[in-house]
Amino acid sequence: MNTSHDSVVQRQFGPQAQAYVESSVHAAGADLDWIEQYVSQLSPTHALDLGCGGGHVAYRLARHAERVIASDLSADMVGAVLETAADKGLANIEGQVASAADLPFADNTFDCVVCRFSAHHWRDFVGGLTEARRVLKQDGVALFIDVAAPENALADTHLQAIELLRDPSHVRDYRPSEWSSALALAGFEIKSLRRWKLRMDFEPWIARMRTPDAHVAAIRSLQEAAAEELRQYFTIEQDGSFVLDTTGIEAM
Numbered sequence: 001m002n003t004s005h006d007s008v009v010q011r012q013f014g015p016q017a018q019a020y021v022e023s024s025v026h027a028a029g030a031d032l033d034w035i036e037q038y039v040s041q042l043s044p045t046h047a048l049d050l051g052c053g054g055g056h057v058a059y060r061l062a063r064h065a066e067r068v069i070a071s072d073l074s075a076d077m078v079g080a081v082l083e084t085a086a087d088k089g090l091a092n093i094e095g096q097v098a099s100a101a102d103l104p105f106a107d108n109t110f111d112c113v114v115c116r117f118s119a120h121h122w123r124d125f126v127g128g129l130t131e132a133r134r135v136l137k138q139d140g141v142a143l144f145i146d147v148a149a150p151e152n153a154l155a156d157t158h159l160q161a162i163e164l165l166r167d168p169s170h171v172r173d174y175r176p177s178e179w180s181s182a183l184a185l186a187g188f189e190i191k192s193l194r195r196w197k198l199r200m201d202f203e204p205w206i207a208r209m210r211t212p213d214a215h216v217a218a219i220r221s222l223q224e225a226a227a228e229e230l231r232q233y234f235t236i237e238q239d240g241s242f243v244l245d246t247t248g249i250e251a252m
Helices: 005-022 030-042 058-062 074-086 126-134 153-166 176-185 202-207 213-225 229-233
Strands: 044-052 068-074 093-097 109-116 136-147 190-200 242-251
Touching: 030 058, 030 109, 030 136, 030 190, 030 242, 044 058, 058 109, 068 074, 074 093, 074 229, 093 136, 093 190, 109 126, 126 136, 126 176, 136 229, 153 202, 153 213, 153 229, 176 190
Parallel strands: 044 068, 044 109, 068 093, 109 136
Antiparallel strands: 136 242, 190 242
């Protein structure tokens, strides 16, 4: 069995492609509305949904861009997105199977690059951001949306622990300060930053990743043993549901 990180990601997400297309958490949200509002004013000629997952960014982009590429490491994900796009009558969406750190596009290809809830799976965070900057036109805009790890070390450790137990392809939810440093290294300049709260309903959260029972028990054990400040920070509920911080970054 191939045990590279990319193969772990493909095994985790390939069989669950349709679940991510249908996921209510991924299909809606204030962050997705922000993306569409921003892109509606930009009206890009050529846009990239980087790490497209269930394709929810691509579907929104397709309403305002002439051409959209939905790119993902998982061929099953890309296939599910193209099938759904066809069902929606979105003929301007194309698919591309690729690693974020090795994009098969020429320099200065896209007017707009959007990456939503993908970067925390990348083996090479700065490498992926550097590739995003390379394929983005010099006057283009990138929007990055992801779970934001707390700057507080105690809360950060708790978050990374439950994320990895749920999904072995998880690498890291980055702190806003880490995003700032990595984007600068990749050649980006941050123009604005937004923050939202996102409630994770526990049962669908673990079901999307087919989390083994032993790992589910470990997550619940960590939650139940958590200090009161952690329980309050994440708003941990009796059934394990909790609230995450997410961030949206506009960069050029």
